[in-house]
Amino acid sequence: MSENENATYNFAEIQEKWLPVWDKIEPFRSDDPNDDRPRKYVLDMFPYPSGDLHMGHAEAYALGDVIARYWRHRNHNVLHPIGWDSFGLPAENAAIKRGLNPVTWTYDNIEQQKKSMRRYAASFDWTRTIHTSDPEYYKWNQWLFLQMYKKGLAYRKDSWVNWDPVDQTVLANEQVMPDGTSERSGAIVVKKKLTQWYFRITDYADRLLDDLDKLEGHWPAKVLTMQRNWIGRSTGADVDFVIEGRDQPVTVFTTRPDTLFGATFMVVAPDADLAGELVAGADRATQDAFAAYLTEVQKATEIERQATDRPKSGVFLGRYASNPVNGERIPVWAADYVLADYGHGAIMAVPAHDQRDLDFARAYDLPVRVVVEPIADEDGNLNSDPAASGIAIAGDGVLANSGELDGLRKQEAIAKAIELLVARGTGKAAKNFRLRDWLISRQRYWGTPIPIIHAADGTEIPVPEDQLPVVLPSTEGLNLQPKGQSPLGAAEHWVNVPNPIDGTPARRDPDTMDTFVDSSWYFLRFLSPNDATQAFDPAQAKRWAPVDQYVGGVTHAILHLLYARFITKVLFDLGHLDFEEPFTNLLNQGMVLMDGSAMSKSKGNIVKLSDQLEEHGIDAVRLTMAFAGPPEDDIDWADVSPSASNKFLARAWRVAQDVTSEPGIDFASGDVSLRRVTHALLDDAPKLVEAFKFNVVIARLMDLVNATRKAIDSGVGGGDAAVRESAEVTAMMLDMYAPYTAEDMWSALGHEPCVAHVVWPAADPALLVQDSVTAIVQVDGKVRDRIEVSPTISAEELEAAAMVLPGVVRTLEGRQIANVIVRAPKLVNIATKPGA
């Protein structure tokens, strides 16, 4: 035992000791222009500054830090920045509730979080912090908006929008939950017709979808699937139907042009302009019926509308269309199962082959005509009469009653139908997306002002770039209470400006931007956070971007990631970037639960991060986060043991105290079996970390510490070189998880700070091969004996050795050998003849 025999591990002391040292050294700066080591950009999703850090932050930053610290040890120049997504409704709502200024509330919270992050020892480059609510930041949101405006990618339109009646603002499609409630306030979203600003993300739908293929294997499959579904491309044809008494034909989109001959009626969305126009030409009674129906439809909430078992309803519009392929006269109906904002807001209905159309046809007694004869399924069942069975024939089949398409299979018929339409000039191949344009205006205060001025005649005038930023007016005298109109509109001295062109009276656009605009390009601002002349420095973008490793919650799988991908492509098209995907690799960490469910006030199961840090220490909490399981899995805090983590750290720390050799000693003289354990880990850990198996690395570190303990306490002793080697490797690797303990160990081992800069030693190949391995010998797949052999043994030798083993001989008695499989040096399996 060493002189430190009585030393005990005291996490609080260690934390106080090293934090000021690191603050002084600034070990994580990444701004040395002469550093030409390979680079890694590791980015954690930046936080919203609502109160202090919680358990979720603690997990996310612990895991992101493992990756950032890992690459530093791998001798990379690592950029690991942090900032705050500091615009947004919570600040505004909190400010209203407490009568505070959102600025004060926001920046106080940022200071608190910053302090906590430093203590938490997240290895951020603190010289690069940004806040999206700073005019120096949101100036570039406005710049981005203007670039997009110039390209026609930002535009205003009058349309039905999602309205949150609690927050009194519009929401993007993406912010409406599947149950029709607001993502933020939880209120039931209603539809309102408003003039709003949009980004034309649908122009990028194909690229956003197709480029997901490039991310395959680098992003979680789940996220890729969610994005693909969200974009929702479907391919088919646009078909023009002539309407009796109307000059212009009506175009419908269909994925099944092969079923054109089976179209027996047409349906338009009741809330589409087309429906109103068509019914205007009908008789009084029809008009009244339609008006009543429309009122009823608009009264229905999103939730009611989306009920799956909702019966089909609709009204006849008193008009007829002509089927372009056979000239058949078909009635035109309005029904709310057709959506105004998908495709053309009108469909051709083929009840025999579409379940929704069939439901509607059966409800209103409309004809059903089979044009794709089904093929019997495996059990010989044939559904040849959908009108009777109530089940549409959606699968493959052979075309019938379809003129030139007769006899073709479904896929052939689709292609042929499109050919026919093109030849006749009544249609063409087409595709449609579920994705809608991104609604970016918000009627709230705490966001980026939209840099547009409205002239008296209604002309939109972009604010000249040299007049940016358009700074938010002070809240002084403003009523921030949600009232359905932007509070900025009431800031008279701010909103009233001279027209930049002719000086006549004009008004600023009073809306602010969705905060997802802020976060769609923030990863670029970190590259040159103080650049006053441009959003980001292209030279730095070339140096660092795109982000090599992005870390964050799966809650942003659609919204943030889709928007950031979109803006990146826009910036690429504008010539500002030379890449099209912002995040090369993505890791989604799970959530921290308590007793099986998400922590919430109402459940009363909140675990306070500060309590955990106080009780177990920062390192133990960080280690627990990483050890709990695979990072993408949720952690139930009830299932894990931070005190066990603490115990392990103490154990590792004591090993370092017990090393008695001097730094710099030649490890080659050390105990070989301990060295084998150390070098096996040096060799395996990179593969494990890069596969995000952080928990396995910790298990292996525990194994190494146990082996070292054993060596110290047995004959090898604390003076052995292998013990020092193991302790140093442990300190270096532990830095990824428990930086305070690692630094203290490193210091105890006689080194200067910081352990974070220690470069990963190469594993010695000679120490990775074993002297002998245990080969197992099976008979018919059951283990019957085992034998120690050289790792280089040949198959013949191994087989010969195996055949004479007692366990084998005994088992083979009376049996005939059918086959012998040899996988040298690990296994021999002897298969015998059955029934012998």
Added chain:
RNA sequence: GCCCCCAUAGCCCAACCGGCAGAGGCAGACGACUUAAAAUCGUCACAGUGUGGGUUCAAAUCCCACUGGGGGUACCA
């Protein structure tokens, strides 16, 4: 309804290209140290991989069906 993922010891989790089911931890039992306790150290036990089939010399691993859990999505023509 449709799509995707998961299921290994009382619990959290490992197991490479199919090759001895166990790396690590929690909880547990026993022992050492101690006047005693805590801390520490040591030893031990515990599952045949959700269920049923199939492929294979060999299946936790591959295939099919089912059950249970989780997630996504939902009249998108």
